[in-house]
């Protein structure tokens with residue numbers, strides 16, 4: 461008996477998987493508000509999020525432009541920014 465058996469994957473899972481494998485970096489870059497120009501992660505949102513979350517920070521796109529331009533991407537700044545909107 462084979463250890464790994466064939467599993468039928470629903471069609472919707474396959475299409476979801478396919479979509480996730482295609483990086484939309486060009487589209488992401490066009491709407492990215494990050495003002496730190498030399499960054500190689502611009503438009504590669506998964507790398508951007510992972511990079512900042514390692515330091516308990518958040519990506520530029522989660523901050524309004526005036527706050528984003530301070531480059532303070534800390535959780536503290538995020539909470540300060542949105543605390544009255546919760």
Ligand code: SF4
Nearest residue numbers: 494496499502508520
């Ligand atoms: S938010 Fe950070 S990681 Fe993302 S593009 Fe800007 S500088 Fe790079």
